[in-house]
Amino acid sequence: MADKVLIYSRFPKTMMARFAERFELLDTGGKPAREVFSADEVGGIRAMLTAGGSPLGAEAMDLFPKLGAIVCYGTGYDGVDLKAAAARNIAVGHSPGANAASVADIAMTLMLATTRRILVADQYVRSGDWAGSKQSPMMRPQAGMPGRRIGVYGMGEIGRKIAARCAAFESEVGYFSRSKYDLPYQYFPTLEALADWCSVLMIAVRAGAETQHVVNAGILKRLGADGYVVNISRGSVIDEKALVAALSDKTIAGAGLDVFEKEPHAPDALTALPNVVFAPHIGGHTLESHVAMQNCVLANLGAFFAGQGLPYAVKTA
Amino acid sequence: MADKVLIYSRFPKTMMARFAERFELLDTGGKPAREVFSADEVGGIRAMLTAGGSPLGAEAMDLFPKLGAIVCYGTGYDGVDLKAAAARNIAVGHSPGANAASVADIAMTLMLATTRRILVADQYVRSGDWAGSKQSPMMRPQAGMPGRRIGVYGMGEIGRKIAARCAAFESEVGYFSRSKYDLPYQYFPTLEALADWCSVLMIAVRAGAETQHVVNAGILKRLGADGYVVNISRGSVIDEKALVAALSDKTIAGAGLDVFEKEPHAPDALTALPNVVFAPHIGGHTLESHVAMQNCVLANLGAFFAGQGLPYAVKTA
Missing domain, CATH: 3.40.50.720 (NAD(P)-binding Rossmann-like Domain)
Structure with a gap:
């Protein structure tokens, strides 16, 4: 059975296609996860994919008791409360330099x-x-x-x-x-x-x-x-x-x-x-940078589910 | 008395200001010179300033019997019939590289x-x-x-x-x-x-x-x-x-x-x-490139009226 990944932010489906080949995606479409998925499904979530700018604080993290990895699509992770993640032993990854x-x-x-x-x-x-x-x-x-x-x-x-x-x-x-x-x-x-x-x-x-x-x-x-x-x-x-x-x-x-x-x-x-x-926030929006960012996401998720550290982890000072 | 320069093409007055300090400008505003100036004035013209893309062939040159220098504002000189100019011993100058x-x-x-x-x-x-x-x-x-x-x-x-x-x-x-x-x-x-x-x-x-x-x-x-x-x-x-x-x-x-x-x-x-x-042909249209092109024009006209060769002459192969 494929590992499950919650899609926390709203992403175009085309951007998710490569992930869907390797993981079972639970796509919230940017809505609260509990509105879209059952309590059981939400309770079992171990990894999520998010846009780095989407607010993701302690309260949001606590909705997912088994959450172990927050993977940001892109370089930014300013929406993620890194201290809250560290306190919960949640790894945070991103795509440094890819875009x-x-x-x-x-x-x-x-x-x-x-x-x-x-x-x-x-x-x-x-x-x-x-x-x-x-x-x-x-x-x-x-x-x-x-x-x-x-x-x-x-x-x-x-x-x-x-x-x-x-x-x-x-x-x-x-x-x-x-x-x-x-x-x-x-x-x-x-x-x-x-x-x-x-x-x-x-x-x-x-x-x-x-x-x-x-x-x-x-x-x-x-x-x-x-x-x-x-x-x-x-x-x-x-x-x-x-x-x-x-x-x-x-x-x-x-x-x-x-x-x-x-x-x-x-x-x-x-x-x-x-x-x-x-411009409508299209800085990272080229074909090659999407491929490069997706490579980082796949590497982060793959490592996490294999029980390893994230290769593209956010460096916390 | 200042040397006279015919302005053959239509140029904004602001672009001509530096030339007006050193020469007496006869500005055609892009119209035929004979419509704007007397036969005497036209007959006495020794130098003209033109946009390199403006058509300037043998017939047009022959309207100015004393013409000795055609100075193009800018790099291009594709409008100027170089053979016709050479046959009439008219020097052709431009502003290579300035823009x-x-x-x-x-x-x-x-x-x-x-x-x-x-x-x-x-x-x-x-x-x-x-x-x-x-x-x-x-x-x-x-x-x-x-x-x-x-x-x-x-x-x-x-x-x-x-x-x-x-x-x-x-x-x-x-x-x-x-x-x-x-x-x-x-x-x-x-x-x-x-x-x-x-x-x-x-x-x-x-x-x-x-x-x-x-x-x-x-x-x-x-x-x-x-x-x-x-x-x-x-x-x-x-x-x-x-x-x-x-x-x-x-x-x-x-x-x-x-x-x-x-x-x-x-x-x-x-x-x-x-x-x-x-874009409306604004490639060379920056403050610095205008200054640089004007420097070439001034050097070409100054040398011509001093009886010297043009420092920025068009190289004919």
Whole structure:
């Protein structure tokens, strides 16, 4: 009989297909497990698959008395209460680095699309305004990449890939993270100093309680009127209200956002703005990164049911 | 008295400001010079500034009996009949490389925006479809950059910068150009072979009579159903009708276009397509590249009026 895995978050069925070949999946479709499955079934659950951003605290864990493994699909695990899991002897796994290139690439896509005003450009051609030689203030020449100062906040796998890509664009790269690394980029000891220096802030930090609203009105003001912010980490890192204000009153020039405070909702005040490029949290959403993330999930679940430690366990400091 | 320079093409006044400080500009606004200026003024013209893509043949040159220098704003000079100019002892100058990074960057922007479906993504968030969990077939996972085969057609300054940027995205890079260079990219001896190999064709070739419609239905078919074409060179290099057909019947997956056959017009059949990202020929359109191109123009005009050869002369083979 196949080992059972509870699907805790809502995932498209196509993403679950490979898991269904090896495990019996109990798919909640994102609903409370007790609504969908019998008490017996829920009581027997030993492993679950979740989206790292889905809240999963002590109370939720206690609904599954035999739970031994929480496996996150993707890199993030900010929704999981790691202390509560450790206290219950529940292993937590994720897919470190599996989607790093894909996420770094969406960061680059959003930066380039925003700074080169590609939405406005596309509309200018499609509408016939170009053919009609209509003036478009949004199409004025903008600063380009060579010599541009790009500040990367967070120097994990995604941050490093963003930095390497920006360097190829002949930009200057600086970064702030808790640790200084042996990397060919300028290190800034505070986020404030980085924001003062750079004109594009790329948020690639691992999100958590300590990064909540760290990019606030003060940081945005330091970026300045020709400044941009790009967020591919988690929506919680930016104070979204302060961002709407800064974009509306031209405190900064624009933003590229793949993540939001309350997904899948983006505030109307934000989505009405012309100087932002939006994506619906598709950073890790490429064919190869899904395969790589699924490989990590399969390895974690396989090891767990074989009584071994998770090969891609979340490292708790 | 300041030397006089005829402004032959239509340019925004802001782009001419630095030239007006040193020369007396006779601005045609793109109209025939005889309509705007007296026969005396036209007869005395020794130097003109033109957009390299504007048609400028023998007949047009003969309207200016004293013409000694044609200076193109930008890298291109495909509109200028070089043989006719040489026969009349008219020097032709341009701005080689001044906008190479800016053009390479728009190529990257268009490639990323097209392959990651950023227009659809932005609209999916703005429309509320994401919040409403509506299905969007266009938002299915796509192939990403790592391991992707990018074919660069043309290995001049722009092609090299495109190749270097793509390599930083962990893509495989191949190229076709008349010559094989000592570069760390796979060389293909024909455009056909490159199109068979790659999934994204980046057109960075210097346009001319011999490149007219070289990217035709056959080449597009070789790219295949997961293939993309990005053009930042000149519209004439692609058979635009064949491109519309290939995009409409899914022979290829998408396109990113900064240039068109008859600018500023883009055919309605093209602009109606969802799987294309358009830009209104803004490749060289950054603040730094304008400054760099203007530096070349000023150097060319200054040298000409000082009786010297053009420092940035078009190299005729």
